[in-house]
Amino acid sequence: MRLPHHGRPVHLSYCTNVHPAEDLPGIIGQLDTYAVPVRERLGADVLGLGLWLAAPVAAALADDGEARRLLRRELDARGLEVVTLNGFPYEAFQAPVVKHAVYRPDWTSVARLDYTLDLARILVDLLPDDAERGSVSTLPLAWREPWRAAQRDAARHMLDRLAGGLAEIAWQTGRVVRVAFEPEPGCVAETTTQAVGMLAGADTDRLGVCLDLAHLACAWEDPLVSVRELAAAGIPVVKVQVSAALEVGDPVAARPVLERYAEPRFLHQTRSSAGHACDDLDEALAENPPGPWRIHFHVPLHAPPEPPLTATTPLLREALAVVECDHFDVETYTWDVLPAGQRPTSSAELADGIAGELAWARDQLTGVTA
Template sequence: MLHLSYCTNVHPAEDLAGILAQFDTYAVAVRRELAADVLGLGLWLPAPAAAELAADAGLRRRLRRELDVRGLEVVTLNGFPHRAFHAPVVKHAVYHPDWTSRQRLTYTLDLARVLADLLPDGAARGSVSTLPLAWRLPWDHARADAARRHLDELARGLDDLAAATGRPVRVGFEPEPGCVVENTAQAAALLSGIDTRWLGVCLDLAHLAVAWEEPAAALDRLRAAGLPVVKVQLSAALEAADPAAAAEALRAYVEPRFLHQTRSSLGVAADDLDQALGERLPGPWRVHYHVPLHAAPAAPLTSTMPLLRAAVRELLAGPEPACDHFDVETYTWDVLPPEQRPRDAAALARGIAAELAVARSLLPAEVSR
C-alpha cells in the first residue's frame, strides 16, 4: 500500500504540547478540507520531544491515541532538522549535529523507537528521513570514518528494534545540494556498503531538480547501486529560465531563515539565493526553495512541477512501486513573498489540503490518505 502524508515541519513546535496543538489547529482542518477519513502526517519531532517519547512507553501510547481520535496516522518521520527549525535564522544550523556526531545517531534511533509504536496496524514498515551525512565542509577521512561507524550502529539498532517490536523502520539519507551527498551519483558512491535492509535514500524531488538530475537516470543509478528509495518527498523548487530578467522577482524570495542553494544548468553554484543574485550566475537557475505544489510562482518564475510529475511516473512505472511513502514537504509557507503567505491558520490548512489534492492526483486511487 502507498501512503501519502504532509510534513509537519511546516509548523513550529518544540515540545509535545505544541505538537498536539498542531493536530487540532492544522491537521484536523486539512483532513476535513479533503473530506478524508484518515490523514497521513509526516511528523517532525524535535530532539527533546523525541527523547521524551522514546523514554516513556506511556507517552507513546498517548500520542498514538491522540492521533487515532483525530483520524490521523503516521508512517514516516522527518528526522532532518534536529531542533529549532523555526528559529529566526536556521541556514547552516539545520545540518548540525551531523552523522559524525553521536547526537545524530541517538536522535534517529529515538525517532525509530517512537515510530514503531505509532505505525498503524496496516503499515508494512515505517521510514525516517535524515540529512545526507553532513554539510560538505569540513569533510575528511576521519569524519567519513566516524559517520560510517554511526551508520553501522544505526543499522544494528534498527535491526534490534524490528526484532523486539515486529515493526520494521528504515532510514533514508536525503541528498541535498551543498551537502556531502548532493545527488544520486554521490549517494551511489558514498553510501555503498551500507546495510540496505535498514538504510537507503530519501528522494526529495526539489533537491533532485536543483541538482539538475533527470528522474529516470537518477532512479537507474540508485537501482544499480542497490540503494532502496525509502521515502519520497513531494516538493517543487523555484526555477528561473532567465535570472537576469527575473532578478526583481527572485529578490522577493530572499529571506533570512532558510538556506536557498542555487544551481545553474551550466554547473555553476551558489550556496544561497542572495549570493547567486550578487554574483549574477549564468542561467537558467533552479533554487532550493520549496514552493507550493498547487500554485505556480508569478511570472517570469516557474516551478519544477513538471520534473516532480515525471519523477512520480518513474517511481510508479515498474511492476511494483519503487517507494511506498510519499510526503508533501513544503516547509516555506511563512517565508514566501508576503502576498503569497497564508493570512491565518485556516488559510494555511486550505493551502496544504490543495497541495495534497495535487499529490493525490498523481498517485493510484488506492493510496492510503
C-alpha cells in the first residue's frame, strides 16, 4: 500500500517470511493463499509485500531472467507489488528449530554477499516502474561471538564488495537498491551506537540501517535519540520493520504466562531495564533477573498479548512519529509459535491477522502529520 507519511509517499508491506515456501511454485501459491485475501480484506487496489526468498530460489531467479519476469507477472496479476526484500534469513526460516542458525552465513562469508547481491538483481526486475528505489534488509554482520579482528576485517571487505556490486547493478539497470543492516539483540550491532560504528566509513549511498522497532524496544532505546544519532552520523534509515515486542513489569507474577512464550523455534532475547541480558526467554526464566523485561518475541500489532503481559506498541508509535523513511514492512513472523488460543488455526485466520496488523499500521502512519 502507498500512504502519506510526514508529507511524503511511503510504501507499507507485510513480510512473507511468516510463510514457509522456499521454491518458486510455493511462493506463487502463497500469493493466492495469503496475499490476495489480505489485499481483499483491506479493500486495497495494490498490496505491498516484503518478499522473503530463500537462498536457493534467489540464486535460481538471479540467473533466470524469464523466471523473474514470470514472478513479476504473477504479482501484477494479483494486485501485488514489491519494493523491499527481507534478506536476513538465508533459508529454512520456518524450520522446527531456527535459533542461532538464522545468523549463518554471516557477513564474513562470500555466501552472504552472493545471496544479497542475488536479491538486489531480482528486486530491480520486481520494482514497480514508478518506484524510486528498492531495499534489502540483512543481519547486522553476525552474532556477537566469535567476533575478533579477523572477522571484523573480513566483514569490512565484504561490505566494500557489496557497495561495489550495488553500484554496478545501478549502472547496468538504472535502478537503485540499498541494503539495510538490522540491529538485533545479541548481534555485533545491537544498539544504534553499535550500528553507527558498524557502518563507519561505509558507502552510505548504498548502505544504511533497517530499524526493527521491536529490536529497538528490546535495547531500551529512545526512538528520537536513535534517529538523531543516525542522522548526525549521516547514516540513512533505509527501511523500518513495524514490529512490537513483549513487555512484562513483574516477571515473577507473570511467570505462568511467560512460560507459554518459551518455544523451541526462534531465539527470544530478553533484556531488563537495568541492562541484564539473556539470549533466550528460557534462560531469563531460569536466571530471573528483576523486571521489567522486554522480550524479542514479535507479537501482533493490533491484538494485545495475554495479561499481565503487554506489548511495546507505545514505543512503536513514538518511533513512527519521528522516523523518516519510505519503506515500512510489518514483520510478525511468529504467528505459528504464539501460545495456543492466540495462534491462527487456518490460512484464513492467518490472513485475517495479517490484514488486522496492516490496517493498524496504516492507521498509525496516516495519523502522523508532518
